[in-house]
Amino acid sequence: MLPAISSLRTVITRPNYGASVRLLHLSAVTDAARKGTREKARKKKVKVEVQKVGFIPHNLRDKKIVVSRVNKHVDDSWKQIPTDNCYVGRYYRWKVYSIAEAIESHRETHHPTMYDVPDANIYAHVELNMQAEKSTRFVDNFNRMAMIPYKFDHGEQRQILVFSKDNEHYPEARAAGGTLVGGVELIKDIQNGDLLLTDYQYVIAHTNILPDLVVLRGLMRKKFPNPKSGTLGTNLKEMIEKFSNGVSYSAVKDEHQKDFGLINACFGTLDMDKKHLEENLIALLKDIDSVRPKREGKFITRVLLKSPPSKEQFKIDPFLHIAEEVSNKASKKSAAKNEEQLEEQEAAVN
Amino acid sequence: MFCNKFLLPRGLTPISQILPANLQKRTTFILKRKWQEPLRKKGYGRRDLRAKNFVYDLVEDTLVKKQKNLSVTLTQYVESVGGQGEVISAKPNAAYNKLILPGYAKYTDAQQTTEKKDIDYAEHSSPFAQRTINMLNRITLGVVMNKDVPWVLEPWHIRVSLRKVGFYCDDSCITLPSTPIKGPDLDIENKDFYVTITINNKEKTELKCRIHHWSTDPSNRLPYVFEHWKQESEPLNIPSDQV
Numbered sequence: 098m099l100p101a102i103s104s105l106r107t108v109i110t111r112p113n114y115g116a117s118v119r120l121l122h123l124s125a126v127t128d129a130a131r132k133g134t135r136e137k138a139r140k141k142k143v144k145v146e147v148q149k150v151g152f153i154p155h156n157l158r159d160k161k162i163v164v165s166r167v168n169k170h171v172d173d174s175w176k177q178i179p180t181d182n183c184y185v186g187r188y189y190r191w192k193v194y195s196i197a198e199a200i201e202s203h204r205e206t207h208h209p210t211m212y213d214v215p216d217a218n219i220y221a222h223v224e225l226n227m228q229a230e231k232s233t234r235f236v237d238n239f240n241r242m243a244m245i246p247y248k249f250d251h252g253e254q255r256q257i258l259v260f261s262k263d264n265e266h267y268p269e270a271r272a273a274g275g276t277l278v279g280g281v282e283l284i285k286d287i288q289n290g291d292l293l294l295t296d297y298q299y300v301i302a303h304t305n306i307l308p309d310l311v312v313l314r315g316l317m318r319k320k321f322p323n324p325k326s327g328t329l330g331t332n333l334k335e336m337i338e339k340f341s342n343g344v345s346y347s348a349v350k351d352e353h354q355k356d357f358g359l360i361n362a363c364f365g366t367l368d369m370d371k372k373h374l375e376e377n378l379i380a381l382l383k384d385i386d387s388v389r390p391k392r393e394g395k396f397i398t399r400v401l402l403k404s405p406p407s408k409e410q411f412k413i414d415p416f417l418h419i420a421e422e423v424s425n426k427a428s429k430k431s432a433a434k435n436e437e438q439l440e441e442q443e444a445a446v447n
Numbered sequence: 448m449f450c451n452k453f454l455l456p457r458g459l460t461p462i463s464q465i466l467p468a469n470l471q472k473r474t475t476f477i478l479k480r481k482w483q484e485p486l487r488k489k490g491y492g493r494r495d496l497r498a499k500n501f502v503y504d505l506v507e508d509t510l511v512k513k514q515k516n517l518s519v520t521l522t523q524y525v526e527s528v529g530g531q532g533e534v535i536s537a538k539p540n541a542a543y544n545k546l547i548l549p550g551y552a553k554y555t556d557a558q559q560t561t562e563k564k565d566i567d568y569a570e571h572s573s574p575f576a577q578r579t580i581n582m583l584n585r586i587t588l589g590v591v592m593n594k595d596v597p598w599v600l601e602p603w604h605i606r607v608s609l610r611k612v613g614f615y616c617d618d619s620c621i622t623l624p625s626t627p628i629k630g631p632d633l634d635i636e637n638k639d640f641y642v643t644i645t646i647n648n649k650e651k652t653e654l655k656c657r658i659h660h661w662s663t664d665p666s667n668r669l670p671y672v673f674e675h676w677k678q679e680s681e682p683l684n685i686p687s688d689q690v
Contacts, residue, residue, distance in 0.1 A: 180573060180575075181572070181573050181579065181646060181647055182620060182646065182647055183579055183614070183615070183616035183617070183620045183646045183647070184615055185613065185614055186613040186614065188575070188578075192615065202607075202610070205603065206607055209596045209598075210592060210593050210596055210598035211592060211593060211661075212591070212593070212661065212663065213593045213595065214663055409610065
């Protein structure tokens with residue numbers, strides 16, 4: 098490029114030409130062009146300002162702390178299975194209890210002659226593999242409500258706002274546990290500011306009021322009823338009972354290990370019937386399993402049953418009640434089947 | 448070899464002649480060319496390699512490769528390993544240094560098959576019973592009992608207390624002192640008594656226990672004693688069953 102430009106210059110600046118030579122350019126076009134490009138290049142350069150940092154004492158400077166973190170997904174399958182009738186637990190695989198055995202073991206420690214808390218809460222400590230469809234993606238933390246067949250006193254104050262156009266629904270909704278039940282007049286109150294949405298944790302609506310409810314979408318945001326979260330439907334009683342008696346739980350990812358999620362949810366008290374507790378736990382596990390990401394492998398990895406004040410935790414096998422692994426092919430097949438069934442049903446209705 | 452004799456001063460032999468030829472050496476490194484040699488043209492010979500074609504990436508160093516487990520047969524009972532005649536699979540270093548060198552084991556023949564009934568545990572019920580006894584002898588078991596509700600100590604109380612510290616057993620393994628221990632009684636708080644643990648209906652050992660009174664109401668609880676097992680304590684005045 099450079100030699101070309103210099104030769105061009107010589108052509109321009111050379112004074113004496115014969116009459117036969119015609120000048121190519123009379124103005125300093127080339128110089129002007131170069132000026133422009135230089136300015137562009139200057140503009141492109143971003144000034145990096147080096148900020149001066151004052152003196153920091155050596156003991157206050159950041160040290161790179163190398164912490165070796167242990168994988169939280171525990172795998173003890175390399176350990177032996179005990180053969181003696183009295184053994185030291187640390188050398189062997191964790192004992193796997195049935196749900197009934199685990200509850201019975203907790204009842205022993207909470208017996209009146211020992212801790213004397215026979216009505217203690219029992220918690221399910223559910224460990225999750227939070228990996229999503231790709232290995233670099235992870236399932237977000239989630240909060241859900243699991244419907245359980247046998248209710249217990251969860252000790253929470255849950256305020257539920259119920260909307261329906263049909264007056265006949267009101268007594269049923271109140272009986273089921275709705276704090277405030279109403280129709281279009283409630284919507285007007287909320288718009289006027291007489292009723293505060295912040296006083297209510299859950300908003301449930303019958304589908305017949307949905308067109309009127311749309312005006313509140315901006316006010317309600319995430320609370321706005323939708324069928325996916327189970328807050329919009331035709332069976333008001335079931336929905337309200339789910340939210341007044343259900344188990345509310347949240348899955349939290351580990352701070353350092355993003356593929357490790359943890360749920361700690363109370364599903365009953367120790368003095369409840371063993372079978373009722375078992376059914377509650379199964380309902381909870383099934384609800385958790387319903388948000389399983391579409392990938393192969395386990396989602397729920399381990400389930401421990403705990404009951405304070407005892408520090409004991411008993412491992413149970415959740416895969417007796419839910420599917421351990423769902424292969425992509427199988428899920429696709431089942432989805433296709435469901436679609437076929439739906440189509441058949443629609444055809445039958447028509 | 449020829450070359451070595453010329454280079455070495457008189458009277459010295461090359462090291463390759465001193466060491467046995469079959470000495471195990473791990474000198475294999477698996478390498479990969481960083482810049483592949485160019486492709487040949489049809490009908491032409493191999494092209495000359497350039498300097499960069501002799502630069503390699505290390506794929507595997509066989510010296511630091513994880514070795515397969517070694518299978519050895521025990522020649523005698525070894526505590527927490529196995530009985531005589533038992534085939535053990537262990538990491539090669541551990542198997543060699545801890546079992547073969549002291550003469551506890553020999554290399555397993557390829558055709559060898561040992562059945563469970565042929566294994567001799569030398570007066571032990573299992574290879575792990577002695578380890579369990581050693582650990583039971585080492586601990587002082589705190590038995591947490593209620594301070595407000597009357598109770599009589601039963602085997603399942605001991606079983607639950609053992610489970611809390613990571614020992615698993617049945618009720619049938621536990622023999623309490625013949626005199627019943629009753630409570631709540633603050634006179635027996637933190638005093639030693641012994642229960643007998645029977646492992647696999649064979650080995651017997653004594654387990655040192657202490658009663659600790661616990662109240663559901665936090666204000667009613669006794670002050671917490673840090674590491675109670677490190678402190679001296681008087682025996683509880685009940686005759687203990689000696690093994």
